[in-house]
Amino acid sequence: MDINNNKELINKELIGKEFKCLDHGFVRLVDYMGDDAAIVQAARVSYGKGTKSVSEDTTLIRYLMRNQHTSPFEMVELKFHIRLPIFVARQWIRHRTANVNEYSGRYSEMSDEFYLPEISQIRSQSLVNKQARSEMEIGTETSQNIISSMENSQKESYNEYQDYLENGLAREVARINLPVSNYTEWYWKIDLHNLFRFLKLRMDHHAQYEIQVYANTIADILKDILPISYQAFSDYIQNSVTFSHSELSLLKTKFANLEFDEVELKNSGLSKSEIVEFKNKIELLK
Ligand SMILES: Cc1cc2nc3c(=O)[nH]c(=O)nc-3n(C[C@H](O)[C@H](O)[C@H](O)COP(=O)(O)OP(=O)(O)OC[C@H]3O[C@@H](n4cnc5c(N)ncnc54)[C@H](O)[C@@H]3O)c2cc1C
Incomplete structure (x- = not known):
């Protein structure tokens, strides 16, 4: 097999x-x-x-x-x-x-x-992550206006592109004003x-x-x-995480007495070698 x-x-x-x-x-x-x-x-x-x-x-x-x-x-x-x-x-x-x-x-x-983003993706700037949007939607009416405005300028820009081509402009130049x-x-x-x-x-x-x-x-x-x-x-x-040296040091203060009994480990779904590796990691926390 x-x-x-x-x-x-x-x-x-x-x-x-x-x-x-x-x-x-x-x-x-x-x-x-x-x-x-x-x-x-x-x-x-x-x-x-x-x-x-x-x-x-x-x-x-x-x-x-x-x-x-x-x-x-x-x-x-x-x-x-x-x-x-x-x-x-x-x-x-x-x-x-x-x-x-x-x-x-x-x-x-x-x-x-x-x-064009869906209405659920029209969100405010995240205050936590400077690169991202937040969970907060921007009211339905404003969002719809934003989407319409994006759509209009996309259409306008594509119409201009078509005009440039009809006027004989090279494709490599005509495209430079198209949005991302x-x-x-x-x-x-x-x-x-x-x-x-x-x-x-x-x-x-x-x-x-x-x-x-x-x-x-x-x-x-x-x-x-x-x-x-x-x-x-x-x-x-x-779905795994790694800890820095400083984070590990912090964890050590909390997990000094951390113990697992053998039955618990056996029922965990970990393989035999994973259990050995896990025990070694736990030792590092002590
Ligand atoms: C959430 C997020 C935000 C980001 N924000 C920005 C940003 O604001 N600005 C920005 O510019 N980028 C940004 N990036 C891009 C990021 O910096 C990396 O360029 C991108 O994730 C590709 O990663 P990589 O280089 O590991 O991947 P790959 O290019 O696939 O390379 C994989 C690995 O191969 C090796 N490698 C490949 N090519 C070379 C080389 N020429 N020399 C040496 N080693 C090489 C490296 O070890 C590398 O880690 C962002 C990425 C993410 C995920």
Whole structure:
């Protein structure tokens, strides 16, 4: 028995399908190479043993993730077609470890589609996080006025763009006044290790809502293709926390007498090696 998923079914349901993001965007998985089994296969190459039982393979993947043995995860590659507003693309492109080919506004006319936030996203500036919006919505009437005003200026700007083109202006110059809400498209290829890093940063609540929408959509695709690796990422990277030395020192003052009995540990869902690692961490708190 191995951990190969039902690839045929996954391919039929996922490859080529557009998963809608925001008002006019999407994520489409074009192709991928490798799955959970490919990670195990790469990790075991030094022993020449190939895959073992599902539980042993799962344990291995979780061990690799937990201990940041990242190179086996680089064996899996995924290629996406993404349609996204330019302001989201600007944040996305900062992840340099991918291969990108973007739609060219020099060769072709820019799309006439622009992102308009939903009313629930028209919020006031956060006072806690200087980069973010708060939870507070700005009254319905004001929000609707803001959305209408954004829509009008998008239309105006696109009409001007069309006028420039009709007057013979080069596409590469005509596009320069279009707003960053304009949609662009690209092909984006990345290995799984770097994709997890992208997801860690862009699914996080500190990331801008609009890029979170895309990151969450990609995560949903990964859950189907790489269920074991995704679960390990979720447990050990996405939903874990690290403490600084000073924070640990503070914790030590509170946890000097921290004890767990063996039954409690056995029923915790942690594997045997995780229990050993956990005990070692608890010792550090003392
Ligand atoms: C919430 C949030 C807010 C942000 N705010 C800002 C902002 O205000 N202004 C701004 O400019 N950016 C901002 N960024 C972008 C951020 O600084 C990073 O550029 C982005 O998250 C990509 O991270 P990365 O470099 O680790 O990723 P990648 O480019 O994918 O790189 C992954 C890792 O590979 C290595 N690497 C890749 N390329 C190189 C290289 N050329 N040299 C050496 N090592 C390399 C590094 O170890 C790097 O961590 C923000 C990001 C987030 C998530």
